[in-house]
Amino acid sequence: MLNLKSTLSALWLATLAWGTARAEEDNVKSIPLRTHSLSQPYLDSDMQSRWYDFGGDTIIRTDQYIRLTSDYPSQSGWLFSRVPLTATNWEVEVEFKIHGKNQLYGDGFAMWITKERGKIGPVFGSADRFEGLGIFFDTYKNNRPGVVFPYVMAMVGDGQKSYDKDTDGKNSEFAGCSARGIRHASVPTKFRLTYFQDKYLKLELQYKSEGEWTLCFETNQPPAIPQVAYLGFSAETGELSDNHDIISIEAKNLYHAQPTGGKSTPGSGRGKKVASPKEGGSWTWFFTKIFLFFLVIGGGYVGYTAWRANNKRSHRF
Missing domain, CATH: 2.60.120.200 (Jelly Rolls)
Known part of the structure; x- marks a missing residue:
């Protein structure tokens, strides 16, 4: 069970890192x-x-x-x-x-x-x-x-x-x-x-x-x-x-771009409107949710398999 928790933790950290990198890239x-x-x-x-x-x-x-x-x-x-x-x-x-x-x-x-x-x-x-x-x-x-x-x-x-x-x-x-x-x-x-x-x-x-x-x-x-x-x-x-x-x-x-909306002042770009998350990041968020969904399903399956294997071993004794 410890290995399962470690695997899920690593997957979660990787997902967070991926999401942060994507957000920073979309923010340029x-x-x-x-x-x-x-x-x-x-x-x-x-x-x-x-x-x-x-x-x-x-x-x-x-x-x-x-x-x-x-x-x-x-x-x-x-x-x-x-x-x-x-x-x-x-x-x-x-x-x-x-x-x-x-x-x-x-x-x-x-x-x-x-x-x-x-x-x-x-x-x-x-x-x-x-x-x-x-x-x-x-x-x-x-x-x-x-x-x-x-x-x-x-x-x-x-x-x-x-x-x-x-x-x-x-x-x-x-x-x-x-x-x-x-x-x-x-x-x-x-x-x-x-x-x-x-x-x-x-x-x-x-x-x-x-x-x-x-x-x-x-x-x-x-x-x-x-x-x-x-x-x-x-x-x-x-x-x-x-x-x-x-x-x-x-x-x-x-x-x-500034993460909270409003106006940004990047030198000669003064007054440029910053896109809201719905305008610029909707697809990124959609794919993130899909990825997280399958991550949860996969984690649940791995946990269930481990539980069944444990249960079978306990019935033998």
Whole structure:
């Protein structure tokens, strides 16, 4: 009977933990960040972007893409926000495309959250010894035995640390994952980077099937982001080449809604109405009740079985 009680207690604690995690996840709200989002036609009437600068070999097709590099050797291009990303918690979802006509290709592209902006350099088309966060989509393997490429890697820069291209940044890797199939994928390729200050950093990829997000990495010890940091993208080709396209950028400011209703003031989201439990959590509560119902039924069955076994043993004597 002691084992039964322990099992039921463990199940109950797991249910509470699951419910708490679900409630916290449902409690996260978002506000679009227009200053860091970008979509077709990308440019304003004066053929400039209000919120982004671009340079190097970057070209823009207003009805299709922002091409950081074309499928030619020795190209470098960049795209950087004009204003810093000041949100404490944020999410950036990017649709991109890596493709080309050659069987051998390289080198890759990067996303940046850094103090520097718009500087051509040797790290996927941008400056080395950066301060901030870089996410590298590396398509060409130099020297990393046992690692499948393309490889997606995060690096945290302190302004002094250098990226070693010869080892594909092995010694400076913060987190990463292999992403075979991300080039020439049959579905729109996307990544989603979510950052909660002092809580977690998570990178998800979509390249296997549309609507299916694959976790690349997640950590509950996120790096510190500089207070003044710009969102940017860059790419480069060497002797080998590829097209590196940005299709769209969707940035959001994230915040936890107040649990008691009323109005919430998440920075620029002042005055946003918080959804009531009936509006936002009804399905979660419904499935929780179903889970608890079957938990009680299962516990009762286990208890009854144990009682019968006990009873039979007592009748033998």
